Structures are given as C-alpha cells and as structure tokens.
Amino acid sequence: MKVTVVGAGAVGASCAEYIAIKNFASEVVLLDIKEGYAEGKAMDLMQTASLNGFDTRIVGSTNDYSKTADSDICVITSGIPRKPGMTREELIGINAGIVKTVSTSLVKHSPNTILIVVSNPMDTMTYLAHKVTGLPKNRIIGMGGALDSARFKYRLAEALGAPISDVDGMVIGGHSDKGMVPLTRLATRNSVPVSAFISEERLDQVMQDTKVGGATLTGLLGTSAWYAPGAAVSGLVQAIACDQKKIFPCSTLLEGEYGLNDLCIGVPVVLGKNGIEEIVTIDLTDAEKAHMAESAEGVSKTNGLLEL
Numbered sequence: 001m002k003v004t005v006v007g008a009g010a011v012g013a014s015c016a017e018y019i020a021i022k023n024f025a026s027e028v029v030l031l032d033i034k035e036g037y038a039e040g041k042a043m044d045l046m047q048t049a050s051l052n053g054f055d056t057r058i059v060g061s062t063n064d065y066s067k068t069a070d071s072d073i074c075v076i077t078s079g080i081p082r083k084p085g086m087t088r089e090e091l092i093g094i095n096a097g098i099v100k101t102v103s104t105s106l107v108k109h110s111p112n113t114i115l116i117v118v119s120n121p122m123d124t125m126t127y128l129a130h131k132v133t134g135l136p137k138n139r140i141i142g143m144g145g146a147l148d149s150a151r152f153k154y155r156l157a158e159a160l161g162a163p164i165s166d167v168d169g170m171v172i173g174g175h176s177d178k179g180m181v182p183l184t185r186l187a188t189r190n191s192v193p194v195s196a197f198i199s200e201e202r203l204d205q206v207m208q209d210t211k212v213g214g215a216t217l218t219g220l221l222g223t224s225a226w227y228a229p230g231a232a233v234s235g236l237v238q239a240i241a242c243d244q245k246k247i248f249p250c251s252t253l254l255e256g257e258y259g260l261n262d263l264c265i266g267v268p269v270v271l272g273k274n275g276i277e278e279i280v281t282i283d284l285t286d287a288e289k290a291h292m293a294e295s296a297e298g299v300s301k302t303n304g305l306l307e308l
C-alpha cells in the first residue's frame with residue numbers, strides 16, 4: 001500500500017506520522033514544493049521508526065511526481081492555512097491554483113488512485129478536484145466531517161463530564177464556521193441520547209463550540225490546527241487501505257442525495273478499498289434539513305468563485 005501526501009507542512013507531516021505509527025502502509029511519499037523540506041521531514045520521521053515501532057518507509061520529494069507513481073491513495077494538504085480572524089473561504093484565491101496543479105499532477109502519475117482533499121476551503125477544493133481530474137466520484141473524498149465529529153465528541157464529553165470513549169456523535173454539512181451541522185439529536189452517551197444528561201441550552205453551546213472549533217484553535221495557535229486534522233486523515237486512509245467499511249462523514253459529490261446536486265458537502269459515507277462505497281442517507285428533521293440547505297447554499301456560493 002503506497003500513500004502520497006502532498007504538502008509536508010503542519011497537517012501533511014502530522015498525517016504522515018499517524019499513518020506510519022499505525023503501521024499499515026508499506027510506503028508514504030511526502031512531497032512539497034519547498035526545496036529539501038519534504039526530504040527533511042521524511043528523514044526526521046524515519047528516525048522515529050525504531051522508537052515508535054513502525055516499518056512504513058517514508059520518502060521525501062521536492063516536487064518530483066515520478067516518486068509518487070502508482071500511489072493507491074493520495075492526500076492533498078498543500079496550500080496556505082488561515083490566520084486568526086480569517087474564514088476558510090478567504091483561502092480560495094491561492095489554494096484553488098495549488099489544488100488544481102497538484103491534483104492533475106498526482107492523477108497523471110497514479111491514474112487509479114483515490115484522492116483525499118484536505119486543503120481549504122475543503123468542500124470547494126474537493127469539487128475542483130472533480131472538475132479537473134474527472135475521476136469517478138467514489139475516488140474523490142473531502143476530509144472535514146471526520147475532524148469536526150472528533151471535535152464534537154470532545155465538546156460533548158466535556159459537557160457530559162464523561163470519557164470521550166463513551167460518546168458518539170456526527171457532524172455533517174459544509175466544513176465551515178457557519179456551515180457545519182452537528183447532529184445533536186443523534187448524539188449518544190453509551191447508547192443513551194445525550195439530551196437525557198444535559199440541558200438544551202448546554203447542548204446548543206456544544207453545537208456552537210463545535211462549529212467554531214477550527215477558528216478557536218487558529219486564534220490560540222496563530223495558524224490552524226494539525227494534530228487532529230492529521231489523525232482524521234489517517235483514519236480515512238486506514239479505512240480505505242484496510243477495507244474497513246467504516247462510516248465517516250466526508251465531502252462527496254451529491255447527485256440528488258439529501259435533495260442536493262452538483263456540489264461536494266459532508267454526508268455519512270462507507271469507506272472501503274474502493275473509496276466511497278456508499279452514501280448513507282439519514283432521515284433528517286425539518287430543522288436539520290433547513291440547516292443542511294443553508295450550508296449547501298454557502299458551499300455553492302464559494303464554488304461559484306472558481307474559474308472552471
């Protein structure tokens with residue numbers, strides 16, 4: 001199993017590290033445009049192999065796509081992150097050009113690959129990857145919902161005073177401060193609806209904190225987060241590489257599902273060796289449907305800024 005990660009910055013390196021530590025891939029190629037940077041990160045990570053007990057070979061490359069040839073899975077993290085006070089949507093001007101070039105180069109060298117798009121604004125970058133590569137929809141996956149759901153579970157556990165392992169919950173919708181749809185109605189503590197333990201007001205606070213999870217960290221760090229994003233990507237890569245058939249909310253091209261068309265947005269999907277093997281439809285309440293429609297409107301508006 002060969003995995004390429006483009007962008008050896010904060011998220012790309014964290015993602016390569018988690019993939020290696022989980023020890024399911026034979027090779028991870030880290031590629032960056034900055035001279036020597038990916039080679040340096042790869043060497044540093046390889047020097048953790050005997051300490052962390054993995055056999056995955058991590059190779060660095062300065063923009064040489066021949067090293068990525070025949071990758072089973074390619075992850076795109078190249079692009080600029082936001083600074084405090086910015087929205088993810090404001091990154092479109094620079095990141096669209098980067099994602100266009102990178103996704104085309106990756107597919108040229110690995111025509112059978114599955115692409116995972118991370119660069120922001122992620123739902124729009126996933127849509128762009130569809131337009132420029134023409135890959136079938138099961139082979140283009142946007143990572144956002146897996147991270148947002150992990151943050152939702154963190155906030156739920158905090159509110160409940162419960163261990164995170166006792167908590168389950170999912171966030172669908174666009175990966176943006178306003179567009180996320182945390183499904184509080186379906187969140188549980190060991191199979192019991194969380195509403196049995198906390199007030200509606202507290203649950204509403206959990207929802208608001210989850211939606212601005214990325215912005216809160218950006219304010220604290222001065223740039224956006226990387227540990228949880230890297231771990232979330234590694235979870236998707238592992239589900240595909242090990243054909244796990246796990247459900248994650250991912251950004252995928254919708255063609256009528258959830259009443260939406262011609263956009264990529266987060267919905268639950270089954271991930272296995274073929275990438276997205278099924279889009280799972282949940283019965284939403286009228287309020288959740290309205291929240292989802294509003295989220296889709298925001299994503300479509302950003303898609304409209306692409307020069308296709």
Ligand SMILES: NC(=O)C1=CN([C@@H]2O[C@H](COP(=O)(O)OP(=O)(O)OC[C@H]3O[C@@H](n4cnc5c(N)ncnc54)[C@H](O)[C@@H]3O)[C@@H](O)[C@H]2O)C=CC1
Pocket residue numbers: 006007008009010011012031032033034037077078079080081082091095098101102117118119120122143144147175223224225226229
């Ligand atoms: N979808 C999600 O849930 C998340 C998305 N992100 C996004 O991921 C992206 C990366 O974030 P960080 O790693 O923190 O940024 P970073 O600045 O640490 O790393 C980005 C790397 O991309 C490289 N790069 C730029 N243009 C390139 C090109 N044409 N080819 C190859 N490499 C290129 C840069 O040299 C840099 O090393 C940002 O757009 C950020 O907003 C970050 C966290 C979560």
Ligand SMILES: O=C([O-])CC(=O)C(=O)O
Pocket residue numbers: 081082088120147213214215218224225229
């Ligand atoms: O907040 C950001 O800009 C990066 C990101 O998407 C996240 O951490 O959720």
